[in-house]
Amino acid sequence: MLFLIDPLGGRYALASGTSLPNGGIVAWSGDGKRTLFQARFGGGADFELTVLDLATGSTTSFPLPPTGKFPTFTKPDGLAIFSSAGNDIPARRLGLTGDVQFTFPTSYDLSGAIRGGSYSPDGTELAFDTASAGIALVGNDGRLLRFLPIPASGLCTTLRWWSSDEILAVCGSSAEPSLWLVPSDGQAPSLLGPGHDAWRLPTGVYSSAGSCHMDTCLFSLLRLGAHGTSEPVTVPDRWRFEDVLSLGGFGNRLAIFGAPTSLTGFGNQEVGFLDWFDPRTGAVTPLLGGSVNGGSVNAALMF
Secondary structure, X not given: OEEEEOOOOOEEEEEOXXXXXXXXXXXXXXXXXXXXXXXXXXXXXXXXXXXXXOOOOOXXXXXXXXXXXXXXXXXOOOOOXXXXXXXXXXXXXXXXXXOEEEEOOOEOOOOOEOEEEEEOOOOOXXXXXXXXXXXXXXXXXXXXXXXXXXXXXXXXXXXXXXXXXXEEEEEOOOOOOEEEEEEOOOOOOEEEEEOOEEEEEXXXXXXXXXXXXXOEEEEEEEEEOHHHOEEEEOOXXXXXXXXXXXXXXXXXXXXXXXXXXXXXXXXXXXXXXXXXXXXXXXXXXXXXXXXXXXXOOOOOOOO
């Protein structure tokens, strides 16, 4: 069953049974009218993409071009699909029926092969990670605009644009990652704090941390302060030993998803769940899974 859930917890069934798109949901279009699903062909290395029209329920499926990676919608409206770059694999822009509209260069100057690719909010620029030159800021036409400096702490991975002129990147080792804001005009980056990802709420900035050891993943949440400082936020015990992550924020709350053990191989959570969490009060509001609808949440993506 595929549900659309509003911020108040209202649930709207979109598809079920044979009408469900193949694969897992990977992206929302910026105009909120379409979702993108990705499925693997017969256990091989090739993928099929499906675009679901949320107004009509109609679907369009097509193969992702060979070597295509991490597809998402372009911005601002999602009128095309972007397939990211990696290991000398070019990034591509595809039409909503799979036609290749544009292929980006695989490298710029002496930067080495580019990786990833994240659209600016207005869809006019992309941030690519490079092997040796920081972040490459590129126009939608593939033209290199500038290289953006990153911290000296090592390799950085672009997560997404934090605002219209700053990029959120995670840098350093996976054991001790740090979050940085990289200005798109080429100025020096600033430390946001520790963690793997971050979200900005009216009550502050929060980051997710945690690690996996053996068959247990430990989820933790931090409230970030000035100059890279942080303080822990108490989370419910039932989140501590499962594959749990925050999907994003809305108002004063974070959406928290816990995947079932059957999908991840980690933890002891037999039924996947989706909750609202208010970090100010510790209040948890279940949205889907378990006692809410008697089922298990296998995947979730926030608009």
